[in-house]
């Protein structure tokens with residue numbers, strides 16, 4: 456599968472947040488978004504997820520255009536800047552709620568995803584009692600539990616301890632190996648080089664460079 | 670389970686509100702329980718229902734409009750449908766709970782139905798002309814207008830949010846609009862009041878049922894007209 460971002464421009468209240476972005480993303484590759492704060496990394500992720508609509512240009516997922524043939528990619532898991540869950544549900548209950556929307560996975564896969572990020576599937580604590588890193592881990596579990604074709608992780612290792620970082624790397628590696636398109640943003644240069652196969656550098660809503668990670 | 674807990678919370682909230690109403694109302698000698706019902710249900714509908722349903726709508730958006738849920742939906746129409754289902758669920762749940770809490774107080778009051786007493790509030794308000802009124806029909810009209818209040822106020826606030834992305838604006842517009850309408854009396858909401866000229870006037874099917882249903886259909890349609898939407 457392929458994601459094509461074609462001449463994508465997005466203006467919000469007069470400010471151009473994405474400026475004629477052209478990008479082609481392929482299966483089995485991890486792309487690392489790099490750029491200063493406010494450069495548009497998260498916006499580009501929203502554009503690919505169908506959460507925003509272009510002022511001009513388009514995004515195609517395979518041969519289907521977002522906003523025309525479909526509203527959101529058929530198989531996608533995302534973690535954006537802050538994880539979004541219900542405060543009064545446990546981690547498992549939160550994931551179950553999400554999984555039930557499409558009904559693709561059952562209890563077993565949800566618990567596997569929780570264990571994979573280093574959370575205890577039997578933990579009875581509510582989400583609001585989770586620590587910062589635990590919340591982040593739950594966000595990652597939600598993004599990958601359904602084994603989607605597109606995995607988007609915005610600053611996935613934020614607030615995560617060393618052990619956790621090893622697990623996240625493993626998860627990203629596995630997603631890539633089963634043929635997913637993986638997109639990560641990360642402010643740590645070395646970690647990004649390690650996670651990503653290709654680095655996409657964004658500045659002021661424009662893609663300024665796309666190169667192999669070395 | 671979680672839904673049930675929320676419902677129970679709302680119920681207690683309503684009970685407290687209704688209790689205060691009837692407490693203050695006790696000064697105005699009620700002759701019977703149904704007087705209390707008339708008074709509490711009517712006042713609750715007028716003063717509490719719109720703000721409460723607007724808040725329920727807000728909690729719903731906060732919980733269900735996050736990116737994790739959104740990207741798993743088939744399309745934007747399905748999201749609007751979810752919003753609509755929530756509105757209708759809260760519509761009949763609130764109507765039922767309010768009825769239950771007002772009825773509880775009415776039953777606790779003792780003498781349930783004594784409209785032929787000259788001390789009865791209802792007797793006073795209708796100048797004694799209506800003690801033949803069909804009680805079932807009377808309560809039914811209360812329930813219908815409560816339901817319409819909840820559904821129409823929530824639909825309005827959600828449609829405004831759906832198109833502009835601004836919930837606070839929708840909230841202010843809705844609460845403001847309903848405050849004005851309630852002050853001036855709207856034909857389709859009228860049976861929520863108990864006044865001589867209201868209950869002696871013939872029931873107009875158009876204003877009582879068809880007009881609010883048309884309004885609901887139009888508001889639902891307005892939501893479906895929006896094909897693209899940014900979720901920031």
Ligand SMILES: Nc1ncnc2c1ncn2[C@@H]1O[C@H](COP(=O)(O)OP(=O)(O)OP(=O)(O)O)[C@@H](O)[C@H]1O
Pocket residue numbers: 467472490491492493494495496497498499536901
């Ligand atoms: N909800 C929003 N409404 C309007 N403008 C926004 C919104 N979120 C972000 N922006 C603007 O879009 C531009 C790009 O923001 P974006 O969040 O994509 O940056 P980023 O590269 O992810 O930054 P960071 O490294 O801080 O996460 C910024 O100029 C920002 O002000």
Ligand SMILES: [Mg+2]
Pocket residue numbers: 496497498536609
């Ligand atoms: Mg960002």
